[in-house]
Amino acid sequence: MATTEGQLGDGEEPQVGWRHTLAQVRNDPTARFGLYIIAIATSVAIFSAVDANLSRLTLGAYHDYTIGEWLPVLENPETLPPPGEMQTYQPPVFAEGGSWDNPLGTDQSGRDYLSRIIYGARISMAVGFFATFLGLTGGVAIGAVAGYYGGWIDDVLMRFVEIIYSIPALVLVIVFTVFVSGGNPDVIYAILGVGIATVPVFSRIIRSRVLSVREMDYVEAARAAGVTDRNIIRRHIIPNSFAPVLVYATLQIGFAILIVAGLSFLGYGAQPPTPDWGQMLNHAHGQMHVNPWMSIWPGVAILLTIMGFNLFGDGLQDALDPRIDN
Amino acid sequence: MSNETILEVDGLKTHFYTEQGVVRAVDGVSFDVREREIVGIVGESGAGKSVATTSILRLIEEPGQIVDGEITYRDLTIVGFEEQDDGTLTPREAMLSNREMRDQVRGNEIAIIFQDPMESLNPVYSVGHQVTEFIELNRELSGGDARQEAIDMLREVGIPEPENRFDDYPHEFSGGMRQRVLIAMALGCRPTLIIADEPTTALDVTVEGQILDLVKDLQTKYGTSFIWVTHDMGIVAEICDRVNVMYLGEIVEQGPVDDIFHDTKHPYTQKLLESIPRPDRTVTELDPIAGTMPSAINPPRACRFHTRCPDARVACTEVEPRFVAVGNDADGDGDEHEGEHNDHRTACIKYDDVGYWDSVPLEKVGDRDIQYVGDRS
C-alpha cells in the first residue's frame, strides 16, 4: 500500500508532539519575539547574579561607579578604581544634567539606575520561575488526584482550592509573607506565597483536563485491556493533560512577576539593598514630584518581561490549539 | 416531468486556500433542480457535497472561495464570471451583490437545514423566537402575524402544543423535535427550494423515519423542491427523484434514482452500492472499494477515481473524463423521461470513445484489500 500525506489523516486532529509544537512556535513571529525577550531577561538575570563585581556595584558597595567605569572592571576585576563622589538622583541622559555615564540616572544612594534595573531582572525571573514551579507542582498533584479519583476526594480537594482562590492572591501573599516570616519578609516567603496562591488555577486546569482525558476511549481501552491504574495515569493521563498546563504556566510566570512587583512595591518583597523593580518603584513613588523619571524605568522593565512571557504563551497556545490549525 | 428548472449549477469550482495547498473541494460540478422535485447529492465524506450546497447560498467562508462556474436561480445570477482580456475571471455585473443575496435569495427563495439539530439552534433564545425571527424577516409579516405563522408551522411539523412550547429553549427539545423545528423554520419562510444537508444523520432510525415521512408530506403540500445531501443510499432510494453521485469534488454520475440503482454506469457508484450491507437481505460477502479517498489538495490526474477503480486502465490516468449521456431503457418499462431529455449521465471514459478499451488495465499493487496505484505527484 502506498501512503501519501494526503491519504493519511483527515485534518480533524491536531498534530501532536513537541517537535511539531516547536516548529509552530518558531513560525509564529509574536511567539518568537516573546522568546527573545525571555531569553534576554533570563540571561541578564543569570549573568547579573553570577558576576560578583557587578553585584557589588549595584548593591552599593561601590555605588558611585558609572556604567562607563564598570565595563573595564568587568574585564579586570582586581583593578577597581577608588570610589569617587556620590551623585544621588542624577537625571537620565536625555534630561538636563544627565550624562552617558549613568544613562538612566542614579538613585537615592547614587547607584547607577540602569545597572540596578538590569540586576532587578534576577529577582523577578527567580520569583516568576520558582513560584510558578511550586504552584504547578502543587496544582498538578491536587488537580490530577481530584480529577482522576473523583468522588469525595475531588469534593474535598476542590473546596480547599476554592477557599485558597477566594482570598485575593496579593492579600494572601502579603499576609503569608508578613506573618509566616515572623515579621521579616523576604523573597523566599514571597516565592512560597505566590506558589501557594497559584495552586488553585493550576489544579483547576489540570483537573478539568484530566476529567476530559479520563473519558477518552483510549483510557477506557487501556482499562479494558487490563493496564494498571498507575500505568494509565503515567502513559495516558499525564502526557495528554500536561500540554495546556505548560502553556498556562508560561502565562502564569508573568502573573507571578506582577504579584511580586506589587508585593515589593508595598515593601514586603525583596528587601534593600537587593535591587528589585517593585521596591524601586516604591521609592520612586515618593520621588514622583521631584524625580519623575525614576518611576518610569522599573515599570518599563516589568512590562517588557511580562510581555515576553505573554507573547510566548500566546504563541504556544496557538501552536497547541487545534482550531487555529484548520 | 415537465417541471421548470429553477436552479442551475454549471461548472462550479469552490477551492480552499490553506497553508497545505489549494483544496479543490468542489471542482467543476454541474447539476440542476426542477420544481417540486427532490434532488439527491450523495457521496462519502470529503466528496464536497456540503461545499457544493453552501456555494449555492454563497456562504463559503475564508479561506474558501468560489473561483469559477455559474449558478443561476430562475433569472437571478447567484454566481457568474466573465473572462477579462488578461485571462482572469471577474464576477459578472449581473451577479447579485451580497445585499441582494440576503434580501432576495437567502431564506425567502432558498432555505437550508443543517445536519446537527443540536448546533443549529441558538441555545440562548427560545425556539419560538428563532422561528418567528426568520419568518418575519423573509416574509412581509408583522410581528404578531409572524408569531402566529410560527406557531402554525410548529404544529404543522408535529410539535405538540406549539403555543406552550413556543417559549421553550432548544435544550428542552429532543433531537428529533429540534430537527422538526428547523423544518418549520425553513418551510415557514415559504422558499421554493430547501437545501437539506444530511438532516437525519444525527438521528436514530425510528426518528429518521418520522422526519422522512414528514418531509415527504410537507413537500407534496407546499410544492417545495429539495436538494438532499446525504451519504445514505437508503435515504436516496427512499426520497430522491434524481441523484448526483459525488466523488472527490466532482459529480461522477447523475440521473433518475431508478437508473442510478438499477442501471448503474459509473464504477464508483457500482462499488458504493456493493459496499452497503442490506437490511432487506442477507449478504454473505461485501465487496468494498479499496483504499481511502485521496486528498483533494492533490487529486489524482485525469479520472479521480482511477486510484481505486477496479476497472481502471492506463487511459484513465491520461484522459480527463467528460460527462456522457448513458441513458437507455435499461429497465424495459418504456421509461417516460427518456423522451424529453436524457437525464442519465456519467463521467467515465468507458462510455466515451477515447480509447479506454484499447488501453492496458492498471496493475494492482499489494495483495491486501487496499490497493493504491499510480499517480501521486
Added chain:
Amino acid sequence: MSGGTADEGVATGETLMEVDGMSKYFQSEGGFLASLRGAADVKAVDDVTFDIKKGETLALVGESGCGKSTLARTILQLHRPTEGSIRFKGTDLTDLSSREIRPLRQDMQMVFQDPHSSLNPRLKVGQIIEEPMKAHDMYDAAGRRERAEKLLESVGLEAAHYHRYPHEFSGGQRQRVNLARAFSTDPEIIMCDEPTSALDVSVQAQVLNVMKRLQDEFGVTYLFISHDMSVVRYVADRVAVMYLGHVAELAEKEALFENPKHPYTRALLDSIPVPDPRSTGERGTLAGDVPSPTNPPSGCRFRTRCPKLIQPGTYDVTREELADDAAGAALQSYDLDEPTWRNVIGFVRAVDRRSFTLENVEDSPDAVRAFLDERFFAGSTPSGEPADVIDDAARLLAEERWDEAADHLRTTFEEPSICAARRPAYVLEEDVEEERFVACHLYRDSETDSSH
C-alpha cells in the same frame, strides 16, 4: 502461542459467557443535594439475561440511549453491575475484585466507536498495540514487537506503520489499529462498540471484512454493538434487540430479520430506508419519543409506543397475579373488536402527545365528541363503557383539561392492559431446536418455558 490462562475447555458453540439478571443503574445527578432530593436512578440496563456462545457474533442493536454500550461495559466490569451475575467460562466476574479481574482482561478486549479518541495521540501505533500484551506480561520486547507487526499486517496495514503516530492515519485505518490492539492478547471475546459507525460506507465494508476474517483466523467471539440493522445483518449470528434497558427480542439472525416477533423489532426493521428505489415494502414509522430511562413505563417498556398494545381482558390475569406487578391498576376488561381497539389506543396517545388541536372546534363537549368521532373513530366507534370514558375525555378536553383527560384515558385503557401490568419475558421454541426470546405478551400462549 497463547500466554496466560489457556482455554478451559470451552468448545466452539458452547456457552462462553452467561449474563444473568444483570442491571446497571446510574445516579442521574451527583452530589449531596441530589441525594437529598431523592433524584431517581437512570436504569440504563435493567434485568438482562442472555448468554454468548464461543465463536459466534452476538449483535446488540438498539437506538441511542437504549443501554447497549452500558451493557457491554458492565460485562467487561468497566462498570460494576448494580445487580445480577456475569459468568465468564464459569467464573462469576461480579464476585471478583478489580485486582482479581485484571488478569482475566487478557481474554476480554474492546473496540471503540470513535477512531479519534480511541488511540492515544502521543503513543506510536506499535506502543498502542503492545500495551495490552505488556500489561499481561506476554512475550518479551522482541516478541511483542514481532506480534504487533504481524497484527498490523493481519488488519491490512503494514509492519512499517509500527513507528507512526495515530494522527497519520485515516479513520478506517485507525479502526484497524484498534482491532490489532484488541487481538494482541489473543482474547476469547471482543466487545465491539459501534466499530464502524463513524466510518464511510466503503471504509465500513473494509473494516467489517477485516473483522470477519480475523474471527475466522482466531476463532474469537464478538459482542457486536450497533444501531445499524444492515450492518448487524451482515456480521451477526444472533441478534439481541434492546429497548430502554431491556432486551426485547433475541433470536438467530435470519429468524429475527425474516420473522421479527417483537413489535419493536418489527418497527425498527420497518423504519430503515432500503437502498433500492424499487423496494415495494412500505416503510412504517414509529410515532413518539423514547420515554425517560429515569422513569420508564411499567411492564413492557415499549407499551407507550407499541402498535400492538393488548386490550385489557384479553388474557385471563387474576387480581392476585397482578397485585405483585402493578399495584392499584384497576382490573378492567373490554371487548372491542381489533380496529376499534386500535382507534381507541390511537386516540389515547394522540391526547397524551397532544398531536391534534381543538382550536377550530366549538367548546361544547358534544362538538368535541363529534370532532373526535370523525378524526379518530370514523368507521368503528366504540360503544358501551369505553364510549362513556371517551365522552368523559371529550368533556375534559372541551374545558382544555388535557392532562386530566390523558390521565383518565390512560388509566382506563392502557394501564389495565397486561402490557402495563407485567413485564413480558417468553422463551419460544422455534422450528427445531433454536430457542428464541421475546419480551412481548403477544406470545404468552406460545411460550415453552415461563420460568424465566
Added chain:
Amino acid sequence: MTLLRYTIRRILQAIPVLIGISFITFVLVNALPGDPVAIMLEGQEVDQETIEAVERRYGLDRPFHERFVTYMLGLIQGDLGYSFHRDMPVSTLMWIRLGPTLLLVISAFVFALVTAVPLGVLAAKRRNEPTDHVSRIIALIGVSTPSFWIGIMLILIFAVWLGWLPSGRLVYPWRDPAHYGFDGRLELYYQTIRHLLLPMVALGTLQMATIMRIERSSMVESLQEEYVQLARAYGVPERTILRKHAFRSAQLPIITIVGLNLSTALGGAVLIETVFEINGMGRLLIQSIQQLDYQVVMGVTIVLATIFVIGVIITDISYAYVDPRVSYGDRD
C-alpha cells in the same frame, strides 16, 4: 422557579467555603511560626508580665482551638474582633472602609466592560485586520502592565504634568456635599468622577485587557457557530448577526471571568489605594500590617474573600439567567 432553587443552592454551597476562608485566615495569622505578640512587641524592651498582659488582652493565652471557636462564634454574630490600635470594633472599621473599595472596584469593572466589550466585538468582526491587531496590542500591554505603575504614570501625566485631575483621595458620593465644602450634589458627583477617574483606569486596565481578549476569542468562536451560519443562510443582516445571534451566547465566558477576576481586582485595589491614598480596605490592610493589628488583618482578609464569594455567586446567577441550559446543576 429553578433559577430560585439554583440561587439557594449556590448560597448554601458558599457556607463551607466561608468557614474555610475564616479558618485559613485564622491559621495564617495565629498559628504559623510568626508569634503575633513577639512581632507586635518586636524591638521593644518588655518583661514577661507585659507579654502576658498583651496575650490576655488578645485572648492568646487560651489554646488555639478555643480561640478559633470564640472567633467563629463572633463572626456569625458579625463581630470581627476589636482593634486596639484604633480603639474601635473591627466590624465598624470595615463598614467605614468598605465603601471606597467597592466604589473603586465596581467603577473599574464598569470601565473595563464599557471599553472591552465593544473593542473585543470589533476585533472579532474585523479579524486579522488592522483594528484587530491594534486592539490585540492594547490588550497585550494591558495584561502585562502592573496596575500600580499605571497609577503612578497616570498621576505623573494627568496630575503632575498636565494638572488636569487630582492625584489622590476620593470624594465619596454618599457624603454630605457640605463636608467637602461643595455647593451641592451636582458638584459632589462631578468631583467624585474627577477623583475616581485615574484610580479607576489604573485598576481597570488589567480587567479591560483580560475581558477584551476573551470577548474577542469568544465572539470569534460564536461567529463560527452553526446557528450563526444558519442565520446568515436565512438572510439575516450581518449587523443583526453580530448584535444578536453571536453576541449573547458569547457573553457567557465574560460573565464567568468577571466573577473570577474579582479576586485580582480586590488584590489590585490594595495597591491602587496605596498609590492614590484612598482610605479603603486595602490601605487599611497595609496600615494594620505595619501596626501588626492582627484582628484587623484577619477582618480585612475575610471581608475581601467574602466580597469575592458573593461576587461569584452573583455572576453565577447571571450566567444561569443568560444561559437557559443552566437551570441547576454544575457548570464545570
